[in-house]
Amino acid sequence: MHMEYSQISVIGAGPGGVATSIQLKRLGYEPRLFEMDNMGGLLWNANLIENYPGFPNGISGPKLIYLLEKHLRKLDIRITKLQIKRLEYMNAQYIMSSDAEIFISDFVVIASGTKPKPIPFALSEKVRRKVHQDIKGILEQIEKHIIIIGCGDAAFDYALNLSKRNRVTILNRGSELKSLQLLADRAFSNNMITYMCDTDVQNIDLLPSNRGDINDSLLVQCTNSENIRFALECDEIVLAIGRDPQLDFVDPLMSKDSCLLVGDVKNGIYRQASIAAGDGIKAAMKIHNQILMRR
Ligand SMILES: Cc1cc2nc3c(=O)[nH]c(=O)nc-3n(C[C@H](O)[C@H](O)[C@H](O)COP(=O)(O)OP(=O)(O)OC[C@H]3O[C@@H](n4cnc5c(N)ncnc54)[C@H](O)[C@@H]3O)c2cc1C
Numbered sequence: 001m002h003m004e005y006s007q008i009s010v011i012g013a014g015p016g017g018v019a020t021s022i023q024l025k026r027l028g029y030e031p032r033l034f035e036m037d038n039m040g041g042l043l044w045n046a047n048l049i050e051n052y053p054g055f056p057n058g059i060s061g062p063k064l065i066y067l068l069e070k071h072l073r074k075l076d077i078r079i080t081k082l083q084i085k086r087l088e089y090m091n092a093q094y095i096m097s098s099d100a101e102i103f104i105s106d107f108v109v110i111a112s113g114t115k116p117k118p119i120p121f122a123l124s125e126k127v128r129r130k131v132h133q134d135i136k137g138i139l140e141q142i143e144k145h146i147i148i149i150g151c152g153d154a155a156f157d158y159a160l161n162l163s164k165r166n167r168v169t170i171l172n173r174g175s176e177l178k179s180l181q182l183l184a185d186r187a188f189s190n191n192m193i194t195y196m197c198d199t200d201v202q203n204i205d206l207l208p209s210n211r212g213d214i215n216d217s218l219l220v221q222c223t224n225s226e227n228i229r230f231a232l233e234c235d236e237i238v239l240a241i242g243r244d245p246q247l248d249f250v251d252p253l254m255s256k257d258s259c260l261l262v263g264d265v266k267n268g269i270y271r272q273a274s275i276a277a278g279d280g281i282k283a284a285m286k287i288h289n290q291i292l293m294r295r
Helices: 015-026 041-045 061-074 153-162 181-188 273-294
Strands: 002-005 008-011 032-035 079-081 086-090 093-097 101-105 107-110 114-116 145-149 167-171 193-196 200-208 214-223 229-234 236-239 243-245
Touching: 008 015, 008 093, 008 101, 015 032, 015 041, 015 061, 015 273, 032 101, 041 061, 041 153, 093 107, 107 273, 145 153, 145 229, 153 167, 153 181, 153 236, 167 229, 181 193, 214 236
Parallel strands: 002 101, 008 032, 008 107, 032 079, 145 167, 145 236, 167 193
Antiparallel strands: 086 093, 093 101, 114 243, 200 214, 214 229
16 A cells, blocks of 8 residues: 655645645645545535625635635645545554555644534435535536525525525424524525425425326425425425534544644534634644644
8 A cells, every 4th residue: 555654634625624734834834635525615515605804795605715726726735635534543643544545644634524414314316316415516407496404504505506596495394593694584585585484304205207107306295383294396405404523534542632623523513614714724833833842
């Protein structure tokens, strides 16, 4: 197996990992930045970011990613396109393994973000292909009916994004809104978006066509607050039912205190791009101080 050493590794090139790498470079280091997908992380899904300082009119997630990418290029920080499958700590060093390579570092920053919560329905393979846990893969869809299950910021942000070219229905199983009022108000005044509260999804299946064979649409079986059953048809479903920290690749025996966590992976409900970026700057400065103290 191929083996390489770099003093500092950063896992994940969302805003947290990018900020970490930028600050490390400023401090004179050459971090190795790993990313298993396109850089940018969850920002691919963000419709309009209005709370990232410096953008008074807001900026879309993809446009912010473009700027982050430009910043990395300017500083000659390259991304190693690889999924870290395992991270262990042995003999005061971090060992990161992918399928075919091993990387060793003295310091590791984990900026791996979050993963969607498990799907709470049993779905056939064909249905599963039309049930999404973010919207990166369906941003190009047009004139479809898309159902979004959830009632938080992500559900409403997805709806506003997808409603530019599609009809969207948001299903909330309760009556309480967990989203920013600002996003909800925009959705409520958008005639491409329907909001249904007290709607609990029971089952999702392919819609049988009139001739008895299967077509491509989905049938969503729901109940309302009076337990009355009804069904909705749609083309795609997006689940926005929450996310958990992405730490699957970390050796469970490894103390998380021994490395630095940055951004959504550690921020609980405080998951914001600018917080992730701030965490990244701080992590880089902490590493620098540790290196100075070891000298
Ligand atoms: C719909 C939506 C709207 C949003 N709107 C806003 C907003 O308006 N304002 C705001 O501040 N924030 C917003 N956010 C939140 C913001 O996108 C996140 O807080 C931010 O992206 C978190 O950055 P991060 O770097 O911690 O993680 P992420 O962006 O999740 O990036 C983590 C990266 O790590 C990579 N990775 C994970 N595991 C591995 C591995 N084993 N090996 C290699 N790479 C790995 C992933 O592929 C990913 O690219 C929004 C999020 C969503 C979903």
